[in-house]
Amino acid sequence: MTRTTTAAAGISPRPEVQRRILTVLVASQILSGAGLAAGVTVGALLAQDMLGSTSLAGLPSALFTAGSALAAVAVGRVSQARGRRPGLAAGYLTGAVGSVGVLAAAVLDQPVLLFVALFVYGAGTATNLQARYAGADLAAPAHRGRAVSTVLVATTLGGVAGPNLAAPTGRLAETLGMPHLAGPFILAGLAYALAALVLAVWLRPDPLLLARTLAEKEAAADAAGGDAAGPADLSEGRGGVALGGLVMVLSQLVMVAIMTMTPVHMHDHGHGTAASGLVIAVHIGAMYLPSPLTGWLVDRHGRLKVAAASGLTLLASGILAALAPGDSVPLLALALALLGVGWNFGLVAGTAIITDTVPPATRARTQGLVDVAVAVAGATGGMASGIMVAATSYPALALAGGVLSLALLPVVAATARRRP
Incomplete structure (x- = not known):
C-alpha cells in the first residue's frame, strides 16, 4: 500500500510510532499541566503579598500572556528548524528557569525580579499549548482531531493535581526558608524540568521531522507520476x-x-x-x-x-x-x-x-x-x-x-x- 493510499484510508503511515509519540506527549503534558496550574494558582497572591497592594495583583496574568506570546514564536521557530523535540523541550526548560526566578524573587523580596521571572515563566504556558500540534504531525487526516484531543485532555490530569498540591508545597517552602506562597513554584519548576527531560529523551523519532520526510517522499512520488501541487x-x-x-x-x-x-x-x-x-x-x-x-x-x-x-x-x-x-x-x-x-x-x-x-x-x-x-x-x-x-x-x-x-x-x- 502506498503512502497516498494509506493516508486516504485514514491510517497513519507509522501507527506504532504515532502511538509512542502520543504516549510521550501525554506524560509530558501531565507534568507540565501540574507546573502550569500550580504557578497560576498563586501568582497574583504572591504579587499582592510582596507589594502589599492589590493595584498590580493582576499583572502576573498579563505577564504570563506576554511571555506566552513571545515563547510561541520562539518554540515555533526552533521546532521549524530542528524539530518538535528540541522546540518543546527548550520551551519547558525556559518555564522551569522562570519558576526558579520566582523563587529567588520571593526569597530576596524583589518585586521587579518577580515580574521578569513571571514573564519567563509564561514560556511553559505556550509550550503546553503548542504540544497539541506535535500530536497531530503523524496522525492520518481521519484521526487528527482525536490525536489533538488526547494531548489536550492529558493537561487536565496535571491541572487538577497542581492546585491541590499548593498547601503541601507551601509547607515545604516554609521548611526551606521561603515564603509559603512560593511553594507551588517549587512544583512548577520541577514539573517543567521533568517535562523537558521526558521530551528530550523519549520523543524519538521527532514527529515533525518524520512527517516532513514522509511528505517529501510523497511529493517526489506525485511529481514522478505527473500529479504536482498547483496554485x-x-x-x-x-x-x-x-x-x-x-x-x-x-x-x-x-x-x-x-x-x-x-x-x-x-x-x-x-x-x-x-x-x-x-x-x-x-x-x-x-x-x-x-x-x-x-x-x-x-x-x-x-x-x-x-x-x-x-x-x-x-x-x-x-x-x-x-x-x-x-x-x-x-x-x-x-x-x-x-x-x-x-x-x-x-x-x-x-x-x-x-x-x-x-x-x-x-x-x-x-x-x-x-x-x-x-x-x-x-x-x-x-x-x-x-x-x-x-x-x-x-x-x-x-x-x-x-x-x-x-x-x-x-x-x-x-x-x-x-x-x-
Whole structure:
C-alpha cells in the first residue's frame, strides 16, 4: 500500500510510532499541566503579598500572556528548524528557569525580579499549548482531531493535581526558608524540568521531522507520476490558516473576556471565593475534559461543523450568563461550562484545520504565529472585559461576547460552499 493510499484510508503511515509519540506527549503534558496550574494558582497572591497592594495583583496574568506570546514564536521557530523535540523541550526548560526566578524573587523580596521571572515563566504556558500540534504531525487526516484531543485532555490530569498540591508545597517552602506562597513554584519548576527531560529523551523519532520526510517522499512520488501541487493547493492552504486561526482567536477572546469577569460579578453579588472557585473549576474542567469527544466529532463529522458548533455554544453561554440571576451559582456554573465547551470545540477544530492545510515544511512556524494571535486575543479579551463591565455591566459583556462568536458562522458557511 502506498503512502497516498494509506493516508486516504485514514491510517497513519507509522501507527506504532504515532502511538509512542502520543504516549510521550501525554506524560509530558501531565507534568507540565501540574507546573502550569500550580504557578497560576498563586501568582497574583504572591504579587499582592510582596507589594502589599492589590493595584498590580493582576499583572502576573498579563505577564504570563506576554511571555506566552513571545515563547510561541520562539518554540515555533526552533521546532521549524530542528524539530518538535528540541522546540518543546527548550520551551519547558525556559518555564522551569522562570519558576526558579520566582523563587529567588520571593526569597530576596524583589518585586521587579518577580515580574521578569513571571514573564519567563509564561514560556511553559505556550509550550503546553503548542504540544497539541506535535500530536497531530503523524496522525492520518481521519484521526487528527482525536490525536489533538488526547494531548489536550492529558493537561487536565496535571491541572487538577497542581492546585491541590499548593498547601503541601507551601509547607515545604516554609521548611526551606521561603515564603509559603512560593511553594507551588517549587512544583512548577520541577514539573517543567521533568517535562523537558521526558521530551528530550523519549520523543524519538521527532514527529515533525518524520512527517516532513514522509511528505517529501510523497511529493517526489506525485511529481514522478505527473500529479504536482498547483496554485489552487496554495490558495486552499492560506484559506485554511485564516479560518483555523479565526476560529481559535474568536474562541479565546470570548472565553477569556467572560471568564475573567465572572468572579468579579459573583463577588459583587455577595458570593465568596469558594463559590467563584467552584464555578471557575467547572469552567476549566469543561475546557479540557470534553476533548476526546470533541476529537471524535471533528474526525467523524468534519472540522467545519464543529467550528460552527463552537460559535453556537459560545452564544448560548453568553446568553445564559447575561440572563442568569447574580445569586444563582448553578446557572453561572452552567454558563461557564458551556463557555469551556465552546472554547474546546474551537481549539480542536481550529488546530485540525491548520494541520490539514499547512505542509510540514512550514508547519511549525505557522502554528507558532497562530498561537501568538491566540495569546494576544486572550490578553485583549482580559483587558477589554474589565473596561466594558465598568462602562456597562457584566450581562452586557456576556451578551456581546456571545454575539461576537456568531462571526464564525458566515465564515464557516462560505468555506463550506467553496469546498467540494
